[in-house]
Amino acid sequence: MKFLADENLDWQIVERLRQDSHLVWYVAEMERGISDDVVLDLANQEEAILLTSDKDFGELVFRLRRIVSGVVLIRLAGLSTISKTEIIANAINQHNAELMGAFTVITSTTIRIRKLDN
Structure with a gap:
């Protein structure tokens, strides 16, 4: 899958997804500080x-x-980077067919996927 990782994500998450064969562009490697609209x-x-x-x-x-x-919104505040990385990678790998055209929220206990009406 193709992802654009916002600069607020840890680079370890980006690297893990790349290791899992996902194509990931990382705002922090491109142009830091760009607006949400541009992202x-x-x-x-x-x-x-x-x-x-x-x-x-x-x-x-x-x-x-x-x-x-x-969009995949990650709500994992307070967890270690290692824990966040594992939770996100597992969620993406388990639900990748459902993520396109959806607003997904990943928490430490749930994954909510809401299809969008574009």
Whole structure:
């Protein structure tokens, strides 16, 4: 799968997904500090699913009705980077067929996948 990882994600997560054969662009390797709108545009341009821990993307998608290829919102505050990496990689590998065209939230106990009406 193709992903665009927001700069707020740990590089270890990006590297793990790359090791799992996913194509991952990482904002931190491209252009730090770009706006959420530009990040969303980049993800759409590449037909990539956005990986982020920034809740503002929920507002862009649901309140402002921005079209999006897919978003995975990561809500794993307080966990070690190793734990986060494992949870995210496992969730993506188990649910990859469901992520495109959906807004997905990953927490330490649940994975919620909501299909979007684009």
